[in-house]
Amino acid sequence: MFNRDRWSEILQVLTTNWFRTVLTAFGVFWGIFILIILLAAGKGLENGIRADFGDIATNTMFMWTQSVTKAYKGLPKERTFNFKVDDVDAIWRNIPDLRFVSPRNQSGGFRGASNVVRGLKTGAFSIYGDYPEIIKQQPMDITSGRFINHADIQQKRKVAVIGTDVRKSLYENDEEVLGSYIKINGVNFMIIGTYHKGNADGDSNAQKEIYTPFTTFSQVFNRADNVGWMAITAVDGTPITQIKERIFSLLKERHTIHPEDLRAIGHFDLFEQFSRVVRLFGALEFIAYFVGVLVLLSGIIGVSNIMLIVVKERTKEIGIRRALGEGPWSIKKQVLMESIFLTIISGMAGIVLGALSIYGINYILEMNGPVDMFVNPNVNLGVVVVALIILIISGLLAGFIPANSAIRVRPIEALRAE
Amino acid sequence: MIEIKNLHKSYKMGSNALHVLKGIDFSVKEGELVAIMGSSGSGKSTLLNIIGMLDTLDEGSYTLDGVPIKDLNETKAANYRNKFLGFVFQSFNLINYKNAMENVALPLYYQKVGRKERQEKAMKYLEQVGLKEWATHLPSELSGGQKQRVAIARAMAAEPKVLLADEPTGALDSTTSYEVMDLIQKINDEGNTILVVTHEEDIAHMCKRIVHLKDGVIVEDKKVKQVRAKNYV
Secondary structure, three states, X not given: OOOHHHHHHHHHHHHHXXXXXXXXXXXXXXXXXXXXXXXXXXXXHHHHHHHHHOOOOOOEEEEEEOOOOOOEXXXXXXXXXXXXXXXXXXXXXXXXXEEEEEEEEEEEOOOOOOOEEEOOEEEOOEEEEEOOOHHHHOOOEEEEEOXXXXXHHHHOOOEEEEEXXXXXXXXXXXXXXXXXXXXEOOEEEEEEEEEEOOOOOOOOOOOOEEEEEHHHHHHHOOOOOEEOEEEEEEOOOOOHHHHHHHHHHHHHHHOOOOOOOOOOEEXXXXXXXXXXXXXXXXXXXXXXXXXXXXXXXXXXXXXXXXXXXXXXXXHHHHHHHHHOOOOHHHHHHHHHHHHHHHHHHHHHHHHHHHHHHHHHHHHHHHHOOOEOOEOOOOOOHHHHHHHHHHHHHHHHHHHHHHHHHHHHOOHHHHHHOO | OEEEEEEXXXXXXXXXXXXXXXXXXXXXXXXXXXXXXXXXXXXXXXXXXXXXXXXXXXXXXXXXXXXXXXXXXXXXXXXXXXXXXEEEOOOOOOOOOOOHHHHHHHXXXXXXXXXXXXXXXXXXXXXXXXXXXXXXXXXXHOOHHHHHHHHHHHHHHOOOOEEEEEOOOOOOOHHHHHHHHHHHHHHHHOOOEEEEXXXXXXXXXOOOEEEEEEOOEEEEXXXXXXOOHHHHO
């Protein structure tokens, strides 16, 4: 294969008719270029959507109570009920494979009136009563101080962690935040930390939240032992979608709800949504490969076609070579190598131009700031390797028929050809 | 060197079979210079092609240098051609994008001779045909006689047992023809066996033996007194 004479001959043959070689190469070049660009675009979209999910624990569901729709055990329908703090313990006891069960309470936010006061400044923010684990389910960066801890929960400390935007509206730029007090719905809380949610582009309310210990929140805002909603995360490898029905059954039993009442407990299954998106990316990748490979195929057919013509043109030469004693395998190898060489060279050019285009797109994206749902389009090395393998195989296929036709001609007939 | 017994060959032309060679018995000893003569259609080229293993025989036997030539697959035939035979064609059949030296070196390449040795040998044979200075020229830059001399050098480069020349002077004017025949005679003088297919009487008489073919059979096989081509150059 690494034979100087063979290679010089391949180059001689391919450069004899420059224009034709370039036109032929263009088919393969274009095919692989389209393949790379499609794959990169798919990846860009995927990166964009994944960035929206951020590092949220995706194996999570949120659930809340709605009104009961079936009468059961003498209780009427359209009754409302609340999750209780005891439910959390019951879930822990009865359902295996759970990672976090975070009861939450909330007030304000979403068109709420001004509920927070500091000196002369006021603002309307979402107030949460939370357990420390929530930071692992909905990650945020603590930019100063600390997040709520279990001591806060146990001692029902009146402390709060505020978002960047809360700080902006209640404080001057150079003011010390930690240790100062704000008044939430008439109750003073000491600020122990500030946070910033990293992956919240598009959600302007993400930085306008105030987190307080769950127990403190319940007591000062009179929630008794009620729980507004829960965020439940299962361990990795056990999809929450598989165990959520058991959680619902348990809670229905505890709250005397008809087992077939599907609407009593509302929920949002993040894992299911996420899996759907992941499947979508799988489909996108498939389409990219499908279209790219088909375009590539038409390029390959072009190469095969030209190789047939080249073989036809060289019928006489092949006859001479065989008269001089070149074996049929050597001739076959020569045609195959020409075909593979042409395919790989043009394919590499396609890969290089594709990579440059992606680089250019990334550069433009960087210059113009982030675009919604499209981040860092790229193809990884694996894809390039796959593309190369496709190229070698297709070069072989493209050369196969011409190579066979080259050795099928008997030398005597080849010599007679004029 | 060459032993042919009862050779038959026919070609299918649609539904008809054209019986070209009808039982040829023919042998050539080492060092002979044989002219095969005959009008077109007499089967002389077919005979040469079969001797050259470019074509297969239908019936009969063919032995070359003690090796029975039969049931050849293409790989084996190519190998035998390379080892045993050198070809010279009417239309020269040089490879037009390779220079004279590369053309001469080609059979050596198929013998897997190393690059350097190949070039040295090719230059040696080019020198023998008097074209050393033209080694780097492409065939398109050579005259007809020069092309045929390159072709002869190429045929000799593999040091074959038999040199087969199919109308070697057919495309050349008479002066150049005699130059080429002079070269062939010199090669024969060194002890090489040569078969020349021709339909020109004067060329045939520059060989040592003339075989006449007519309608697929040998009608005459006689030794002649060789006319040296050098006298006419």
